[in-house]
Amino acid sequence: MPLIHATPATLPGAEHSSDAAICIHDLTVAYDGRPVLWDIDLDFPTGSVCGIVGPNGAGKSTLLKAILGQVATTSGRVLVHGASFDTQRRMVAYVPQRESVDWEFPVRAVDVVAMGAYPRIGWFRGVSRAVIDEARAVLDRVGMADLAMRQIGRLSGGQQQRVFLARALMQxxxxxxLDEPLASVDASTEQVILGVLAELKREGRTIIAVHHDLATASQNFDWCVLLNMRVIAAGATAHTLTEENVARTYGGRLTILSEAAEALRQAASRGVA
Amino acid sequence: MEPPPPMMDWTLRTVLLTVSLLGAAAGAAGAFVLLRRRALLGDVMSHAALPGVAIAFIVTASLGLTRSLPALALGAALTALAGAWCVSWIRRQTRLRDDAAMGIVLGCFYGLGVALLGIVQSLPTGQQAGLTHLLLGHVASMTSSDLWSVLAGASVVLILTLALFKEWRLLCFDEPFAQAIGRPTRRLDAMLMVALGLVIVVGMQAAGLLVVVALLITPAAAARACTVRTGSMVAIASAIGALSGAGGALLSASAPDLPAGALCVLVACAAFLVALVVGPAEGVLWRALRRWRLEARVRREHLLRAMWELSSPCERPATTPAALLRRTPVALATLLQRRSWSGPRLRALIGREARRGYIQWTATRDAVTLTEAGSAQARSLERIHRLWEEYLTRRADIAPTHVDRDADIIEHVLGPELVQQLERDLDRRGGGATA
Amino acid sequence: MPVRPFIPEIDGWIIAVGALAGAACAIPGAWLLVRGRVMAGDAVTHAVLPGIAGAFLAFQSRDPLLMLAGAAVSGVACLLLAVVLERTLRVDRGAALGVAFTAFFAIGLVMIVQGADRVDLDPSCVLYGALELTPIDVVTISVPGLDSFTVPRAVPILLVALVVCGLVSWILFKELRLSAFDPGFAAAIGARPLVVDLLLAALVAMVSVAAFESVGSILVVALLAALPAGARMLTSRLGPMLLLGPALAVVASIVGHLAAIAVPPLASDALGDTSSAGSIAVVAGLLFLACALIGPERGIVLRVLRERRLRERIAREELLALLWRSQERGLPVQRVAVREHFQQMAVGRRVMMAAINALARSGLVDARDEQRILLTTEGSREASRVIRSHRLWESYLTEQASLRPDHVHATASRLEHVTGDALAAQLASETNATIDPHGHQIPQDEARG
Known part of the structure; x- marks a missing residue:
């Protein structure tokens, strides 16, 4: 029995709905002569929380990078609210995967958040007090107000993830x-992130998140893409992710272990608790 | 060119042999240093050798001995190794990265050398003249004693490389794992540094600092672009090193007003550029070619499949397989809407397929038809496309990463049984490959 | 030779030039440091050669400004080449730099040798400037309405370089920081990290060229690398780091030059003073070392102390647990057994004795007996807390993480020492066990009865 029912997603390209936040048409991306994404046709509906779900190596992160124009495409085009990304840059916020950053970098949480406001500030002008205050307020929104002045590498993994979400909010x-926003974060961070995403949805904004875990996707997203090099299914979560696909979760039980690991790390850096 | 006098010939032969040997040893050691992501360590260590020379001079002078080359070389080797140790100490203790540690060690050790040489200049012995020239030899002024020291140093390095190849490869690839399975990683690293130090000390005396640094880095980088296997990378780096040394020496012999050392460097550099462009593993040319081929293939598949999907058999119902291949024309306007291609590009694509005999223009030239050969091609593309779709859909939990999903070789990738299974599934679901 | 007297109008200027050069280097050096590109400084100092030779051969003039311009152009070209090799052709970062600068240097050498019959150019006079000679090479600057000043030519050059670096770092602080911290994000929001890269390359080339003309290329490398690294050891913020680097430069210049005058004559009567540039480089390195040792948060001394304190605490808790387990089995603990236990844990005798003494002082154990060590009532309570944490972890790991009972002891031993009250309570709520996987009773939390 097929796990997921294929839907005829590749219909003629002219019928792209005009209310889509992101239209992807005919997209093929290859690394080094090997296709990573094949013939992607997708419309992400405005104002929904969309999940991109698929196995490792399915091209989920590449899809985000293609939307951001950060990878060369073999064919196809991407439209953000009806125009190319280059002209709509300010409408898109991006939370990269955490591995891509140098954690020893001398920068505080609040500075990182303020980076989200840089396009508004423009070149040559400094970061004003007002922007810093706003950054603090956004940090408060993700429950990090008291850690605003901490160097970025001295935060736990979940806290770092919240900082990057706050930076996106600043945009x-x-x-x-969002690229894997819920990967290896603690339970409370997951709560905060999902809460913020729900708020954004209420404000009518569109969220597109890469998600590794099929099991939790149905709770977190109201629109889903199943991706494995090509679109396997796309649409409202209830139709794309059927009940029997939701595997037994083991995530909750391992959170205490990650907290213990954090305690070990803290002890090593601080000596006596 | 006039035949060179016998004396020249002998010198040239010495130079050739020495520089080639040096290049071979430097290539081998440099390959491992590059794989350890510390390509510039050779540069750092060769600068860190300077204070050693000064210290050795001061020590021998204060003991009342005459200046001796082995003592100076020993001093140079010792501070070069001390520099390498400092780099790893800084990295372990401070969480600064390699580049910062290397910059600090290079600048400060060399500064120490300059300060100590300043002291040496005011020593009353009078043997200090040309001390730095002892340290920094020139390819042109090479002597047979240089040949012997390079021969000895290079043999030790090459023997070490052969003996420790497996361990060094593991050290470069996955140091924590090497440590976990009980390999003495610190000592292996130290051995690699000793090899590097040997190349540097004998090489600097024979050919100068620039040549050694370049021969440590450039052949290894060239070899990296040529192969994805450690063994062949070390061998190729060694060969490129030897050839650049020999090439530089020969070139400078044929054009006497060109400095031999600089020519060695430039020959190595040329080899690097060639490897970068046409290297079998990572060559820019092949990458561009692969990319271009893929783009062409994708466009062609798009066109043929679109034609197949938008057309229908001429006679209905199509009873024979041959009848299925005779398709109705497709209007250019319809085709244009189907995909994100521009009019001129679509026309170009059609033109190419028309030359292949897969597509024909209709008489009015506002529509195109698949020929029978084109239909057969399109149908097979459609089948392969559906098979991949079926595979990726049914096995959503595994992505066949790092497999070239060249449509033609689906059987090779998935195996004939799985392909048959997929075809049966497709037929059962009514989405047959000939739909 | 006695130490020569300090001559303000010479030594003062030498120190000033050294400090200016250091300050000008420390600023772009800091940006290179946070980007992981410190060795670019070394590359630039080699890569300027073809530019100098080219300017000289092209214009047949020794005008220093022309040579500096040529040097800066080829320095930037080399760094750009390295960035292109790394970014688009996937060459290892260090190798890309190494290939680029050795090639540039070799080309420079060929140019010089080729041009040698027409011109007389000694690259060493450009590459190895002498700091000691800077006070002799003076220019007169006349300020309208004021006096005219006669200063070493290096001073206005370095001052301009310093001001440019400072201004660029100030005005483009946020762009430089962003593209260094997260180039992917910078590209996504359209901040053009490549333009910023190019700008930084230009800054590095300008500063190197300005500085090594007066102080020599090697000092430039040392200052670019060691001063910002020292500042980084003292602070984990970029702004202060950019200011601390130049401050360290002033210290390095003063101490370095004075050492160059004073140390060799003091060491031996036969010696005169030595190279100030070399000496300043050494002092810069020593300053880095000092900062690395004493730095707050990341300092080596502090870290060693912390590690020792943690080790001692673990030793104390291990001792308590050992005593408690023996008591559970109704056995008194012989000192010999304690020693053996700690030897198995690879804990030194000194740490063990310190643990025993510390526990005895705080009244948790009774160590008055020569042969045995006993837990006091208070010690027993403290020990039961440790044991409870250990056994709870063992239960948790077997039950929830499905580890085999004989595999959990080591993990639990590590975790028990870092388990605070909150974590212990959470742990207890997730495991209902009263018996650990090895069949021992888990002590109750005495604070809660």
Whole structure:
């Protein structure tokens, strides 16, 4: 029995709905002569929380990077609210995967959050007090107000993830692209992130998140893409992720272990608790 | 060119042999240093050798001995190794990265050398003249004693490389794992540094600092672009090193007003550029070619499949397989809407397929038809496309990463049984490959 | 030779030039440091050669400004080449730099040798400037309405370089920081990290060229690397780091030059003073070392102390647990057994004695007996807390993480020492066990009865 029912997603390209936040048409991306994404046709509906779900190596992160124009495409085009990404840059916020950053970098949480406001500030002008205050307020929104002045590498994994979400919030965008926002974060961070995403949805913004775990996707997203190099299914979660696909979760039980690991780390860096 | 006098010939032969040997040893050691992601360590260590020379000079002078080359070389080797140790100490203790540690060690050790040489200049012995020239030899002024020291140093390095190849490869690839399975990683690293130090000390005396640094880095980088296997990388780096040394020496012999050392460096550099462009593993040319081929293939598949999907058999119902291949024309306007291609590009694509005999323009030239050969091609593309779709859909939990999903070789990738299974599934679901 | 007297109008200027050069280097050096590109400084100092030779051969003039311009152009070209090799052709970062600068240097050498019959150019006079000679090479600057000043030519050059670096770092602080911290994000929001890369390459080339003309290329490398690294050891914020680097430069210049005058004559009567540039480089390295040792948060001394304190606490808790387990079995603990236990844990005798003495002082154990060590009532309570944490972890790991009972002891031993009250309570709520996987009773939490 097929796990997921294929839907005829590749219909003629002219019928792209005009209310889509992101239209992807005919997209093929290859690394080094090997296709990673094949013939992707997708419309992410405005104002929904969309999940991109698929196995490792399915091209989920590449899809986000293609939307951001960060990978060369073999064919196809991407439209953000009806125009190319280059002209709509300010409408898109991006939360990269955490591995891509140098954690020893001398920068505080609040500075990182303020980076989200850089496009608004423009070149040559400094970061004003007002922006810093706003960054603090956004940090408060993700429950990090008391850690605003901490160096970024001295935060736990979940806290770092919240900082990057806060930076995206600072961008005041219409579309939020998140790469694995819930990967290896603690339970409370997951709560905070999902809460913020729900708020954004209420404000009518679009969220597109890469998600590794089929099991939790149905709770977190109201629109889903199943991706494995090509679109296997896309649409409302209830139709794309059927009940029997939701595997037994083991995530909750391992959170205490990650907290213990954090305690070990803290002890090593601080000596006596 | 006039035949060179016998004396020249002998010198040239010495130079050739020495520089080639040096290049071979430097290539081998440099390959491992590059794989350890510390390509510039050779540069750091060769600068860190300077204080050693000064210290050795001061020590021998204060003991009342005459200046001796082995003592100076020993001093140079010792501070070069001390520099390498400092780099790893800084990295372990401070969480600064390699580049910062290397910059600090290079600048400060060399500074120490300059300060100590300043002291040496004011020593009353009078043997200090040309001390730095002892340290920094020139390819042109090479002597047979240089040949012997390079021969000895290079043999030790090459023997070490052969003996410790497996361990060094593991050290470069996955140090924590090497440690976990009980390999003495610190000592292995130290051995690699000793090899590097040997190349540097004998090489600097024979050919100068620039040549050694370049021969440690450039052949290894060239070899990296040529192969994805450690063994062949070390061998190729060694060969490129030897050839650049020999090439530089020969070139400078044929054009006497060109400095031999600089020519060695430039020959190595040329080899690097060639490897970068046409290297079988990572060559820019092949990458561009692969990319271009893929783009062409994708466009062609798009066109043929679109034609197949938008057309229908001429006679209905199509009773024979041959009848299925005779398709109705497709209007250019319809085709244009189907995909994100521009009019001129679509026309170009059609033109190419028309030359292949897969597509024909209709008489009015506002529509195109698949020929029978084109239909057969399109149908097979459609089948392969559906098979992949079926595979990726049914096995959503595994992505066949790092497999070239060249449509033609689906059987090779998935195996004939799985392909048959997929075809049966497709037929059962009514989405047959000939739909 | 006695130490020569300090001559303000010479030594003062040498120190000033050294400090200016250091300050000008420390600023772009800091940006290189946070980007992981410190060795670019070394590359630039080699890569300027073809530019100098080219300017000289092209214009047949020794005008220093022309040579500096040529040097800066080829320095930037080399760094750009390295960035292109790394970014688009996937060459290892260090190798890309190494290939680029050795090639540039070799080309420079060929140019010089080729041009040698027409011109007389000694690259060493450009590459190895002498700091000691800077006070002799003076220029007169006349300020309208004021006096005219006669200063070493290096001073206005370095001052301009310093001001440019400072201004660029100030005005483009946020762009430089962003593209260094997260180039992917910078590209996504359209901040053009490559333009910033190019700008930084230009800054590095300008500063190196300005500085090594007066102080020599090697000092430039040392200052670019060691001063910002020292500042980094003292602070984990970029702004202060950018200011601390130049401050360290002033210290390095003063101490370095004075050492160059004073140390060799003091060491031996036969010696005169030595190279100030070399000496300043050494002092810069020593300053880095000092900062690395004493730095707050990341300092080596502090970290060693912390590790020792943690080790001692673990030793104390291990001792308590050992005593408690023996008591559970109704056995008194012989000192010999304690020693054996700690030897198995690879804990030194000194740490063990310190643990025993510390526990005895705080009244948790009774160590008055020569042969045995006994737990006091208070010690017993403290020990039961440790044991409870250990056994709870063992239960948790077997039950929830499905580890085999004989595999959990080591993990639990590590975790028990870092388990605070909150974590212990959470742990207890997730495991209802009263018996650990090895069949021992888990002590109750005495605070809660």
């Amino acid at each position: 005041r965008a219409q579309v939020y692209l």
